[in-house]
Amino acid sequence: MILILDFGGQYNQLIARRVREQNVYCEVHTALSMEKIRAFKPEGIILTGGPCSVYEEGSLLPPQEIFNLGVPILGICYGAQALAQVLGGKVCSGQSEYGKTELELLSASKLFAGVEKKSVVWMSHTDRIFTAPNNFSVIGATTSCPIAAMEDSARNFYAVQFHPEVVHTEAGAKIFSNFVDICGCKRDWKMSSFVAETISQLKNKIGDGKVLCALSGGVDSSVAAVLLSKAVGQNLTCVFVDHGLLRKNEAAQVEAVFKNFDLNFIQVDAGERFLAKLRGVIEPERKRKIIGEEFIRVFEEVSKKIGAVDYLVQGTIYPDVIESGLGKSAVIKSHHNVGGLPDFVDFKEIVEPLRLLFKDEVRQVGRELGLPENIVSRQPFPGPGLGIRIIGEVTAQKVKIVQEADAIYREEISKAGVKDLAQYFAALTNMRSVGVMGDGRTYDYAVALRAVLTSDFMTAKAAQIPWDVLNAAANRIVNEVKGVNRVLYDCTSKPPATIEFE
Numbered sequence: 378m379i380l381i382l383d384f385g386g387q388y389n390q391l392i393a394r395r396v397r398e399q400n401v402y403c404e405v406h407t408a409l410s411m412e413k414i415r416a417f418k419p420e421g422i423i424l425t426g427g428p429c430s431v432y433e434e435g436s437l438l439p440p441q442e443i444f445n446l447g448v449p450i451l452g453i454c455y456g457a458q459a460l461a462q463v464l465g466g467k468v469c470s471g472q473s474e475y476g477k478t479e480l481e482l483l484s485a486s487k488l489f490a491g492v493e494k495k496s497v498v499w500m501s502h503t504d505r506i507f508t509a510p511n512n513f514s515v516i517g518a519t520t521s522c523p524i525a526a527m528e529d530s531a532r533n534f535y536a537v538q539f540h541p542e543v544v545h546t547e548a549g550a551k552i553f554s555n556f557v558d559i560c561g562c563k564r565d566w567k568m569s570s571f572v573a574e575t576i577s578q579l580k581n582k583i584g585d586g587k588v589l590c591a592l593s594g595g596v597d598s599s600v601a602a603v604l605l606s607k608a609v610g611q612n613l614t615c616v617f618v619d620h621g622l623l624r625k626n627e628a629a630q631v632e633a634v635f636k637n638f639d640l641n642f643i644q645v646d647a648g649e650r651f652l653a654k655l656r657g658v659i660e661p662e663r664k665r666k667i668i669g670e671e672f673i674r675v676f677e678e679v680s681k682k683i684g685a686v687d688y689l690v691q692g693t694i695y696p697d698v699i700e701s702g703l704g705k706s707a708v709i710k711s712h713h714n715v716g717g718l719p720d721f722v723d724f725k726e727i728v729e730p731l732r733l734l735f736k737d738e739v740r741q742v743g744r745e746l747g748l749p750e751n752i753v754s755r756q757p758f759p760g761p762g763l764g765i766r767i768i769g770e771v772t773a774q775k776v777k778i779v780q781e782a783d784a785i786y787r788e789e790i791s792k793a794g795v796k797d798l799a800q801y802f803a804a805l806t807n808m809r810s811v812g813v814m815g816d817g818r819t820y821d822y823a824v825a826l827r828a829v830l831t832s833d834f835m836t837a838k839a840a841q842i843p844w845d846v847l848n849a850a851a852n853r854i855v856n857e858v859k860g861v862n863r864v865l866y867d868c869t870s871k872p873p874a875t876i877e878f879e
């Protein structure tokens with residue numbers, strides 16, 4: 378396995394993902410003792426990026442002894458500087474580099490085997506290595522960073538100032554592939570290993586305790602539910618809360634699917650209760666927190682009825698965790714299953730078996746578990762549902778409008794056979810404008826249509842939906858949905874927008 382020592386950077390879980398893509402098992406850990414590091418018996422170690430400066434007092438540095446373990450080590454960004462600092466090099470503040478930069482390779486290196494002499498890399502730093510430690514040679518530079526990559530080839534220590542884990546680094550995958558080869562990893566780890574390991578960990582942790590799973594019918598919570606049912610069998614109860622903010626006919630569809638699985642399934646109709654809590658609330662974060670809290674309260678009530686439930690399972694995945702603000706990362710949105718949780722949750726523990734996976738990896742796990750393709754390839758639907766696709770106050774009338782408009786849009790997309798969209802939906806703006814229908818004036822809402830292309834949902838491009846399809850959807854929406862007289866298409870990417878509107 379490869380051990381990833383985490384120093385708090387934004388992209389650290391992406392490093393794990395890149396290693397997993399090489400079919401090599403890895404784990405990400407913060408501030409491990411040498412004893413624990415040894416216990417992992419790593420075949421290689423990666424030191425991640427991080428927001429601090431290595432020369433600041435109290436900054437987290439890797440233990441000196443890792444350099445005596447005899448295993449290859451790769452330092453990335455802060456990790457590169459930490460490696461330099463611990464081995465006697467010098468790190469200072471330099472000229473900031475942010476974004477795409479050209480890296481020039483200066484000499485041959487096993488780390489860069491097969492990489493072009495000049496290639497684009499992703500930089501994000503102010504500090505840099507000024508003096509390489511003894512026995513290191515500089516193997517790559519950019520115009521503002523003369524030591525952008527260095528190595529001690531005898532001991533297989535490598536340091537790169539750029540981020541090979543970010544897709545914008547053209548040779549990123551190649552660099553990770555080279556590193557796992559340098560480590561001598563067998564590349565025999567697969568998603569099926571993840572499934573087996575997770576089920577066994579869940580069995581050990583939960584034993585014969587009772588578990589409640591928050592099931593939304595989406596990919597993530599469905600995969601989490603099936604993983605748990607394999608681990609604890611009938612001790613699992615899946616609770617599907619219909620918060621009244623689901624897509625048209627969704628509650629009935631979810632029930633139909635899960636009734637066929639061998640698990641306890643309870644549906645709670647809580648639409649009115651959620652609407653009452655949301656009355657008059659317009660601030661998106663407030664809406665998210667209210668929905669998150671109400672969910673937990675419903676689960677707590679169900680759990681009391683079942684009695685002695687210790688664990689609550691959620692299908693939280695990695696992008697939810699990062700965007701809700703992890704460590705020093707900024708809060709973009711409080712995903713209701715992470716940052717939207719109330720401070721007090723009446724369960725012994727919340728279990729999130731998919732917390733470190735990206736969406737496409739969760740889909741792979743779902744296939745491994747034998748979930749039907751119509752669930753595995755479903756487009757994501759956020760926990761707070763239409764509550765965050767209605768800009769401003771949520772009312773029963775607005776929910777109905779967005780449900781109808783969204784159903785029409787999805788029908789038209791599917792009729793036209795538009796493929797490869799990661800997510801597409803209708804949202805209701807809080808803009809009303811003047812229109813004319815028949816011979817009369819209207820003053821109604823504008824619906825916004827959105828469709829995006831993405832694989833990790835961290836960044837996304839607006840999809841170019843054929844005009845005929847948009848036109849057909851827009852015509853049907855204004856004609857069939859009462860209260861709408863205008864349809865807009867959102868062509869912004871993420872960033873600067875997000876996929877959802879709130």
Ligand code: XMP
Nearest residue numbers: 711712713757758759760761834875876877
């Ligand atoms: P954004 O809008 O942040 O969304 O670009 C990224 C992805 O996350 C989904 N999303 C959520 N999923 N709980 C979830 O389970 C949430 O609170 C939540 N908010 C956004 C969104 O649909 C997209 O796929």
